Each structure stands twice: as structure tokens, then as C-alpha cells.
Amino acid sequence: MARVSYADLSQGATAGLAQRIAAERGSVLHLYQMLLHSPSVAEGWLTYLTAIRQKSSLNGALRELVIMRIAHLNRASYEADQHAPIALQEGLRQDQLDALAQMTLPVGLFDARETAVLAYADAMTQSVQVPDAVFHAVKTHFSDTELVELTATIAAYNMVSRFLEALQVHSDDQR
Numbered sequence: 001m002a003r004v005s006y007a008d009l010s011q012g013a014t015a016g017l018a019q020r021i022a023a024e025r026g027s028v029l030h031l032y033q034m035l036l037h038s039p040s041v042a043e044g045w046l047t048y049l050t051a052i053r054q055k056s057s058l059n060g061a062l063r064e065l066v067i068m069r070i071a072h073l074n075r076a077s078y079e080a081d082q083h084a085p086i087a088l089q090e091g092l093r094q095d096q097l098d099a100l101a102q103m104t105l106p107v108g109l110f111d112a113r114e115t116a117v118l119a120y121a122d123a124m125t126q127s128v129q130v131p132d133a134v135f136h137a138v139k140t141h142f143s144d145t146e147l148v149e150l151t152a153t154i155a156a157y158n159m160v161s162r163f164l165e166a167l168q169v170h171s172d173d174q175r
Contacts, residue, residue, distance in 0.1 A: 003168045007036035014039055021046060030078065030169050031160070052156045056149040060090035065100070065114060066121040066150070067157045068092070072101045073125045076161035081171040113141045117150065124154045 009018040009028060014036045021028050024046070028036075035042035053063065064087035071079035087097055099109050105118060120138040123130040139147060163169075 001168070001174075002030070002034065002170070003166075004034065004037070006030065006033040009033065009036060017042055017046075024050070029082065030171070031082075031164065034163075034167055034169055049156060049160070052149075052153050056153065058146055058149045058153060061087075061092055062114070062117055062150070063153055064090045064092060065096075066117060066154050068097060068100045069118055069121050070125050070154065070157045070161055073122065074158065074161040074165060076165050078164050078169050078171050079157070079161050116141055120150070121154050124151070125158055 007014055009015060017039050018028050018032070018036060021032050021042075025032075032042060032046070035045055056063070064083055067083045068080060068087050070076070071083060084097060088094070096109060099106050105115075110118060116134075116138040119134050120130060123134045138150070142150060
């Protein structure tokens, strides 16, 4: 159960924003139910994550690859639960999703670009500082715009998992 109760979605600014989130996302997930304790934070979060997920030029499969890796590295089960179906829709295979939960990734399951992206996500997630060799390996696969979007995606989903885990937001929580 979450450490903080979920926000009342029927009051004031919260109600309007909850309706907007439901219209844009199909429902108000537990993440947003928690964020709506602060409508201004929830609105900024929604704008930022919408840009990351829907307005970026980054390939959807690569985006979901790093999101799922981050979820596993940070032991953020809610994030993994929410994104596994999206990752499959974007073209990742089940064996790839399963492998992302392992600390050491199997050789040959991911192509050179994916391997470089995963090393970059691992470095950003586990040690924050990215070694030059890891950065140079990933940079060869992307334009400057794509590299900024990839970096922002990794940073954003580390933020998401840290928020979820600090407040113990889980998929099976009852509102």
C-alpha cells in the first residue's frame, strides 16, 4: 500500500486536471493519483512526460527498452507493470523484456545500437556519471537531437521510478 493516500480527484483544481489526464491517458493511473496532491507538480509532470513519450523523435522501441531497464535496475515494479505491454506493442520481444531484469545482459540478444543504449542507461541509472567510452559508443548511433532525447528519457524515468518507490506506489493498490 502506498505510504500516502491517493488524492481526492473530485475537488477543485484536482478535478479538472484529473479529467484532462483521463482524456489524454485513458485513465488516471496511480502515479497521477499520487501526484495530484499537488496539481501544479502533476501538471508539470504530465507536460514533461508527454513530451518524452509522445513528442520525441526517439524510436518507441528504444524508449521502452530504456524505461524497462530502468524499472528493473531501480526495482520499480509499478513502472515495469505499466510499461511491459507498451514495450511489446512498440516491438520488443518477450525474451528481451525478460533479459532486462538481469543485472548482466545476455550477449547477442540486443543489437549494437541497443547494447550501447542499455550501457548508457545503466551508467546514468547506477552511477549517474557516464564514462567517456560509454558515451562515445552511444553517440555513434544518434544525432544530437536524438541523444538529448535519449538522455532526457533516461533521466525522466529514473525520476519516475524514484518517486514511485519512495512513496511505495504499486499496481495492486486500492484507491
